[in-house]
Amino acid sequence: MSDYDFIIVGGGSAGCVLANRLSARAANRVLLCEAGPDTPVGEEPPAILDSYPGTAYLNPGFLWPDLMVTTEGVASSNSAAPPRARKYEQARIMGGGSSVNGQFFNRGGPSDYDEWAARGAAGWDWDSVLPWFRKVETDLDFDGPLHGKDGPVPVRRIFPDAWPGHAKALAEAIAEQGYRYLPDQNGPFEDGYFPIAISNRDERRVSSAMAYLDDATRRRANLHIRSDATVSRLVFDAGRCTGICLVRPDGQEEQHRAGTVILSAGALQSPAILMRSGIGPAAHLAENGIELRQNLPGVGQNLMEHPSIALAAFLRRASRLNGGPSRRHIYVGWRYSSQIGGAPAGDMFVAGVTKTSWHAVGDRIGTMLMYVNKPHSDRGAVRLRGADWRVNPAVDFNLLSDNRDLDRLTDGFRRMAAVQLSGAMQAATANPFPASYSEKVRQIGMLSRKNKLLTDALATLLDGPAPLRDFLMRRVVAGGPGLHELLADPQALETFVRGACVGVWHPSCTCRMGAADDPLAVLDPQGRVRGIGGLRVCDASIFPVIPSGNINFPTMMAAEKIADSILSGA
Structure with a gap:
């Protein structure tokens, strides 16, 4: 038995x-x-309960240790060197x-x-699957045939009247590009901008x-x-x-x-x-x-993932979270159809990130995080490095193995740039720069007293005189080519996208x-x-x-x- x-x-x-x-x-x-x-119930770590997830998803105690992956495809490399291995956070x-x-x-x-x-x-x-989606959720905002009301997981949205200045400016700029406001992300699957639907009740995950x-x-x-x-x-x-x-x-x-x-x-x-x-x-x-x-x-x-890139900027004081009604860092989403390479409708997504990390510098950097909602690149693989269960597998995502994904991200970068250069966003932000989830960014994002002290000091300087901020943003925070350089040079833009493209933890x-x-x-x-x-x-x-x-x-x-x-x- x-x-x-x-x-x-x-x-x-x-x-x-x-x-x-x-x-x-x-x-x-x-x-x-x-x-x-x-x-167990009542013993959940505070970082996991928090509406702001940035102290949970980089906590080594919650992750598989030493998991490394490659994201860049061999074909996209300019040399015979193998693709770079990167840390990849997966919950344990x-x-x-x-x-x-x-x-x-x-x-x-x-x-x-x-x-x-x-x-x-x-x-x-x-x-056939819609009834099972409905069984999971209790939608706290919307009813009707697309929503469940009796499931274990509460689903809600934070609506625009409670958004911080950065999210409001981003929404205004997206609207100026011709997209309409959709109150329900999980309603009809259409192009537009909307409050992000979240599994959260009373400001708790x-x-x-x-x-x-x-x-x-x-x-x-x-x-x-x-x-x-x-x-x-x-x-x-x-x-x-x-x-x-x-x-x-x-x-x-x-x-x-x-x-x-x-x-x-x-x-x-x-x-x-x-x-x-x-x-x-x-x-x-x-x-x-x-x-x-x-x-x-x-x-x-x-193996599939959503290939992503980002465009970031310094947040002016009034556009930051500033202790608002929620500790959430992402309020607004934007879905659009690229119409590139026969892609389906709604093939692209952008999240407006008002706080990029738990530390003080993160409070001062806002980001548009773009990913290919429906990638064509699907030739990644998980392989063993041996029979020993203690050895992590080899994981090769081979993102951008299909040039249509590269084309959509380069086109998408220009679309984000048009939003970033709008009047609304310039009033809310300054010093825009192409961003990537580099090893330096990952390391400074790990929870430690040293990182807190370093970022506290840098954040104070960033809030100082504009010439000092400009220098620090160029030399310390951003690095690499600037926004206008990439817009003026298609080859430089392609090089940036290939090198900066990573997944968004959706294997x-x-x-x-x-x-x-x-x-x-x-x-x-x-x-x-x-x-x-x-x-x-x-x-x-x-x-x-x-x-x-x-x-x-x-x-x-x-x-x-x-x-x-x-x-x-x-």
């Missing part, structure tokens, strides 16, 4: 949903395993990304899910752990939660997955058996666990000395669902791993293509849908 009916590997956005729904049936014995710390804590992310809660567009169905994920078209692992759920006798415990591999009996090997914090191994194991470890870790367990591309497993159990060439392939599609005759489909439309009994995957890795928006809400929707499929016997 198995120890459990279900073992869920990963307590992230999907895993918490699955744990709640599967354990709601008292006969089901459920084990939820999370590699990071737990966040109960609630996963929903515990550290920016709390954006949007669905993407209906055409995203119709495309899923067209690519072989039968039953995942827009009309609501993660999947807070929403789905509440006190009542945690008290269920049939639900067992193990945190700070890493699953190193899967256990099999012939062609069936029968359990997991769990490594405790003291390094000791345990094995637990289950009728069904569900991988919900995310788009980077779930394929790595499959490959370490012998499920994946045969040649790659052989290179790493792993015995082949099931040849599935698509495992770890099709997906590495164990995608698909039709039975699709050789690269890892899963069937119920999340079952092809050729292996008793094993499913449910997280952002199952998406056939990345949605046109942040992936947290779609991941939770997918978990609701797959949980229902399991409970109904499918």
Whole structure:
């Protein structure tokens, strides 16, 4: 007899949903395993509860250590040198990304899910997934057929009357470009600007752990939660997955058996666990000395992200947050259609960031963060560096592998520049500069007393005489070519975009669902791993293509849908 009916590997956005729904049936014995710390009710770290996420998503205690990725494609490099490796923040804590992310809660567009169905994920078209989106949420602002009112996750918006000066100026400038105000980001998927929809109530984050692992759920006798415990591999009996090997914090191994194991470890870790367990591309497993159990060439392939660039500026005093009614740092979003390379409507997105980091310099820098909502570049991959579970996988996003994405970002940069150079934005900001998430920026953004002292001193100088600010912005804060230099030189602009382009922490599609005759489909439309009994995957890795928006809400929707499929016997 198995120890459990279900073992869920990963307590992230999907895993918490699955744990709640599967354990709601008292006969089901459920084990939820999370590699990071737990966040029990009433014991959530203040940084995670905070409406401002900047002290959570760079906290090493909440992240996978030493995870490095490449974002720049080999073809985009001007030399024979390999692409640069960058740090990549991925949550390792109960609630996963929903515990550290920016709390954006949007669905993407209906055409995203119709495309899923067209690519072989039968039953995942827009009309089929909308009920599961509605089941997740309680929309605090809007009603109607596009919104749920009884779900565990509250969704709200901060409307323009409460926006800080920078957000108001940005909205005015976008309106001058001909875009209309849309009060509901999760309403009809149209071009315009809008208040960002967030998973937040009463100025507090609501993660999947807070929403789905509440006190009542945690008290269920049939639900067992193990945190700070890493699953190193899967256990099999012939062609069936029968359990997991769990490594405790003291390094000791345990094995637990289950009728069904569900991988919900995310788009980077779930394929790595499959490959370490012998499920994946045969040649790659052989290179790493792993015995082949099931040849599935698509495992770890099709990795997708949203390629992004940014344009930043110094914030004049009146346009900063200045202790307003919310600690939120992003208020306004802008969605538009590039009409480049046959792109679908709403293929581009810009977030107005009024505070770029937790420190004093971050208070003084505002940013337009642009990303390709619907990228064409889909040739990234997750590969093993060996059979040892303690070694992070190699992750190559290969962003901008399709020149249409490069064209959209260079065009988008010019559009952001037109907004930045408007009268409204010049009144709110000064010293605009092309921005990138460089290693220097990442290091100064890490929480430390040294960084606080350095940024306090620099911020004081930035608020000094304009000539001093101009010098510091050029030499210390910005660096590199200026805005007008890039606008005047197409080659320089392309070079900037290639070098500055990074992802926005939306990895997906590495164990995608698909039709039975699709050789690269890892899963069937119920999340079952092809050729292996008793094993499913449910997280952002199952998406056939990345949605046109942040992936947290779609991941939770997918978990609701797959949980229902399991409970109904499918």
